[in-house]
Amino acid sequence: MKVGATIFFILSFLRSFAQDAREIVKKADEKMRGSTMQAEMTIKIIRPAWAREMECKIWTKGNNLAMILLTAPAKDKGIVFLKRKKEVWNWMPVLERNIKLPPSMMSQSWMGTDFTNDDLIKESSIVEDYDHAVIGDTIIQNRSCYIIRMISKPAAAIIWSKVILCIDKKDFLELHSRFYDEDGQLVNTMNSYDIKLMHDRIIPTRFEMIPADKKGQRTEMIYKSMIYNNPIDDEFFSTEKMKNLN
Structure with missing residues (x-):
C-alpha cells in the first residue's frame, strides 16, 4: 500500500509539474499575442558580406488568425501572408494571385530571413502541439528564468522535434529559445x-x-x-482583404 501510494504521489506530482510548465508557456505566449495585436516591425537580414531591411505591418487575433503586410522595400511592397486556422495563404501583387502554402513550406525560410514561415505565421502552437516540462532555471539579463523543454507530440505535424525555452519567472517573457530538428541537432537559437x-x-x-x-x-x-486588444473582425482575415490591404 505504501509503495502504491508513493507511486501515485510521484505521478500526480509529475502531472502537476507538466501542467505548470504548460501554463508558463501559455502565459508567455498570451503576453506577446494578447487577444488581438497590431504592430509595425523592421526586419534586418544580416550576412557576412551584406545586409538588407524590410518593413511590415502585422495583425493577429488569437491563435488562429494572422495577417502580415510588407510595406518596404519597394520590390516587396504589397506582399501579404494570411493565416486562417491551419491554412496559410500568400498574395503576390506581381502575379496578382493568391497562393496556398502547403504544410511542407512551413520549415522554409520566410522572405530570405533566418525565421521560418512557421516562426512568423505560427501555423503550429507552442501550447497545443508540444508536451512541456520544467527542467531547471537560469539567469538571463539579470532575470530569473524557468528552463522549459518542449517535445513535439507524435500527432502534431510540426517542424521542430524539441524546443528549449527560457521564460522569465516574474513577467513571463521568452528571453532565449533553442530549436532542434528530428535528429536532435540544434538548428536555430533565438x-x-x-x-x-x-x-x-x-x-x-x-x-x-x-x-x-x-x-x-x-x-x-x-x-x-x-497595440493590444483592439477589436478586429474575423472578416478582416480573408483572402479578399489581402488583395487591397494597401
Whole structure:
C-alpha cells in the first residue's frame, strides 16, 4: 500500500509539474499575442558580406488568425501572408494571385530571413502541439528564468522535434529559445532583448535568430509599435482583404 501510494504521489506530482510548465508557456505566449495585436516591425537580414531591411505591418487575433503586410522595400511592397486556422495563404501583387502554402513550406525560410514561415505565421502552437516540462532555471539579463523543454507530440505535424525555452519567472517573457530538428541537432537559437513598455505591457521588442551552422549570419526582428486588444473582425482575415490591404 505504501509503495502504491508513493507511486501515485510521484505521478500526480509529475502531472502537476507538466501542467505548470504548460501554463508558463501559455502565459508567455498570451503576453506577446494578447487577444488581438497590431504592430509595425523592421526586419534586418544580416550576412557576412551584406545586409538588407524590410518593413511590415502585422495583425493577429488569437491563435488562429494572422495577417502580415510588407510595406518596404519597394520590390516587396504589397506582399501579404494570411493565416486562417491551419491554412496559410500568400498574395503576390506581381502575379496578382493568391497562393496556398502547403504544410511542407512551413520549415522554409520566410522572405530570405533566418525565421521560418512557421516562426512568423505560427501555423503550429507552442501550447497545443508540444508536451512541456520544467527542467531547471537560469539567469538571463539579470532575470530569473524557468528552463522549459518542449517535445513535439507524435500527432502534431510540426517542424521542430524539441524546443528549449527560457521564460522569465516574474513577467513571463521568452528571453532565449533553442530549436532542434528530428535528429536532435540544434538548428536555430533565438535571443530576445530591449525589454520595454509597449502599449499596456512589458515585452521584449528585439528578437535575434541565429542559425547554428552559418557563421556570421543572423536576422533581427524589431517591433516599432504595438497595440493590444483592439477589436478586429474575423472578416478582416480573408483572402479578399489581402488583395487591397494597401
